[in-house]
Amino acid sequence: MEDKAPEFGVVDFTVFIGMLVAVTAIGAFYAYKDRNKNTLVNYYFGSKKMSPIPVGLSLSVTFISSITVLGYPAHAYMMGTVVAWFGVASTIQVFIACVYYIPLYHRLQLSSVYELLELRFHRTVRLFASCLICLHSITHMGFTMYLTALALTAVTPMSMVLSVLVTAAICTLYTTIGGMKAVVWTDTLQSVIMLAGSIAVFIKVAILLGGTDKIWEAVERGQRNTIWDFNSDPTLAHTFWTIVGGEFSWTNAGCCNQAFVQRYQSCETVRDARIASIVSAIPMSLLLIIATMNGCAMYAYYEGCDPMTQGKLKKVDQTVPYLVMEIFYDVPGMAGLFVSAAYSGMLSTVSSGINSVSNLILEDYLVTCFPNWSDKTKLNVSKLLGIILGTLVTCMVFITEALGATIIKMAVTVAGAVSGPLIGVYTLALFFPWINGLGAICGMAFGFIFTLWITIGGMMYPNPEKLRMLPLSADNCTLYTSNFTFAQTHPTTVFMEDLNSDRPYLADTLYAVSYLYLGAIGLASTMLIGLLVSFITGFQRAKDCDPRFFVPFVDNKCLPFKVRNFFRFGVPELLDEKKPPVEFTEKTSEELNGFLAKTPEIRNSAEKPDGLDVTTV
Structure with a gap:
């Protein structure tokens, strides 16, 4: 190959800015179209008459963030095809939601999903769950925006500050003025962009290498065909059992998350909501599988000449945009399309988070304190909350950049500790009528603290061997040199630390359990303590259950x-x-x-x- 110095050109900027203009225009369109429908039902639930197809596409990209576009290919690059099982795991929650949760939510028509916990148990349970998910959502939105901006500022002339401010402002604007309809239809557009950008990468690499068979031959040579890894060791980070068996974080998101419940209720009937849930599984699993394929293609392209080993990159998550700038250096606009795809994933996550968290704060906290507010006042407060949340997320990005590991580890820790206890307390609420309020709050608190303890222990005493990173090489780099440098002034945080020589027994047992099992641990511990406390304090009589x-x-x-x-x-x-x-x-x-x-x-x-x-x- 000839030396090349790829740049983010005028056409790439045109494509990228065009995407940002389009999503802003969608928000402005629905703000104008619904200017005479100033109601909370229209703002948060799209008047509950939305089509299931765009709702389903919106659900899928709410699941899939820019971390999928950038992070999952990097996982496959390092760990092989076992990552493809995430595409299967993501669909299991669809069955559970369709059979149990969607009919319940349409029957109750709750503004806040956590109101069910107050009706079933006690207000304390509702506020605890709502507080956990609000904190998690804000940190996750900031974390997603930070990683996206960090990876992509290196391949565009945009600075970190400009990148964050522009995208945060646009995302907050269209979400605040357009409400649920703007979120759903921009998500629909973004799902198409994400699919197109991800597929384009695989096709281009296949063409450059001479066909898909060359990719799979390289995968076999590099021992990366790990999809049939059925090792039952629970301490291994990624196997079939840890990915598919430990998918409770997906179930929590699809069944007990405010952003998803709002979309279910934005459909007119249970049937439409079920169709939306089923539709969501298609692009969701496709994007995850394509991400795995891109990781394999990336390995084949860099086989024997890994850019990290060369010192051009400081973290594997930077490999995908690096690859894009190399393979599309002679195709104007394609790098812009991929950047748009990554930003689309971030925008969909942040917009959905702002919309759902503002609704939670309004319904779970403010309405209780100010019960006499009119619908117009509630709507104005909702829009103000959207602006405040957008500002908080932006601040979280810059705090993350300044403090590095602290906030990132906090985001990862909270995510691992929240999903299991939440799905656990909902399981107790829906399926076990004899559970009382004290059992519910004790179970959820114990589940959260227990999984938080395991997560923190795992970060304090990491074991890189359990990640089973496959070897990379730069032995063949003499056959290919490039003038392209990956300017990265703010390297992302490396989670793995040097092994501590003074390791306690739990470091290689309980703390070493795969992070994918944290949801299952949180679920099991929440249910166990909830049942035990309810038994001790007196079961609620089933015949008295509503x-x-x-x-x-x-x-x-x-x-x-x-x-x-x-x-x-x-x-x-x-x-x-x-x-x-x-x-x-x-x-x-x-x-x-x-x-x-x-x-x-x-x-x-x-x-x-x-x-x-x-x-x-």
């Missing part, structure tokens, strides 16, 4: 009555959401089924079936 908040594990009407009755655990059956529940007996079930088989006119009237023996709770 059936609106209960979801049976099995409730298929095709199954025998005894099976369905067993999984109700004594909770009354809810015949109509607007009418009192009845005790669920076999006689009641048979007579009710006969009554419901009558004509719609009779079913909708006040007529009752003769001799229906029910006991109102």
Whole structure:
């Protein structure tokens, strides 16, 4: 290859700025179009009449951030094709959400997802959960924006400060003025850009190397075909079992996250919400699998001439933009498309976070303190909250840059400690009617503290061998030289530290457990303590449980009555959401089924079936 000095040219800037203008225009369009619909329902839920297709695409890119576009290819570059299992793990939560959670949320129509915890247990449980997710969301948004700006300022003339301020301002603007509709439709545009940019990288490398078979041959030579790694050792960072078996962070996001619940409720019916959830799985899994393929392509392109080994890069996450600038040096606009793809992932994450967190703060804290606020006041406060949150996220980026490891480790720590306890307390709330409020708060607090302890211990006593980084080489660099330098004045933080010679026993046992199992540990510990405390302090009687908040594990009407009755655990059956529940007996079930088989006119009237023996709770 000839020496080349790639630059981010005029066409690349045009493509990138065009993307930013487009997302801003979408926000302005919906702000103008809905100028006479100044309601919270329209602002946060898109009037609850949105199409499931764009909602599904929005759900997918809410899951997938710029870390996916930049970080997952780097994972595959270092660890091989085992990373592809993330594409499978991300879809499991779709089944759980469709069967259990989406019907519940549409039945209750809650403004805040954590209001369910107050209705089911106590306000303290709601506030604790809401506080955890707000802190996590703000740190995660700042972390995502920082890593994106850090990786991409090196391949563009934009400085860190300019990059952060421009993107934060635009993201805050279209989210604040356009509400949920702007977020959903910009996410839809961004999902297309992310797919196009990611696919373009793989196709270009395949062309340069002479076909996809050359990529897979290099993968085999480099021992990176690790997709069939079924090692059951829980301390190994990435295997089939740790990735697929430890996917509770995905389940928490898809089932108990405010950003997702708002989108489910923005659909008019349960059926539309389920379609949106299923649609989301397609681009989500595709992007993760393509990211793995890009990691393999990147290895094949740099086989024997790793830029990190050469000293051109300081962190593996910088390899993807470095590759893009090299392979598209002679194709104007393509580098701009990839930069737009990475920024799109960041914008979708931040915009969704700002919209959902502002709703949580309004509903969980402010409305309680100021119950007499009018809808217009609430809407104005919501927009002000959006601006404040955008400012906080921007400040978090610069704090992260100044303090380095401190904030980044905090973000990673909180993320690992939050997901398991939250899905754990929701599992207790929905499926176990005898759990009381004290059991719920103790279980969630213990689960959070326990997983936080494990996470901190793992960072204090890391073991790089458990990551199983595959070898890289620069032995063949004499065959290829490049004048392209990767100017990086602010290297990203390296999480792994030198092994401490004085290691406690837990350092290579409990602390060494894969970070992907933290969600499962948090779930199990939350449920165990919740059940134990409820048993000690006195189980709540199942027959006193409000059936609106209960979801049976099995409730298929095709199954025998005894099976369905067993999984109700004594909770009354809810015949109509607007009418009192009845005790669920076999006689009641048979007579009710006969009554419901009558004509719609009779079913909708006040007529009752003769001799229906029910006991109102």
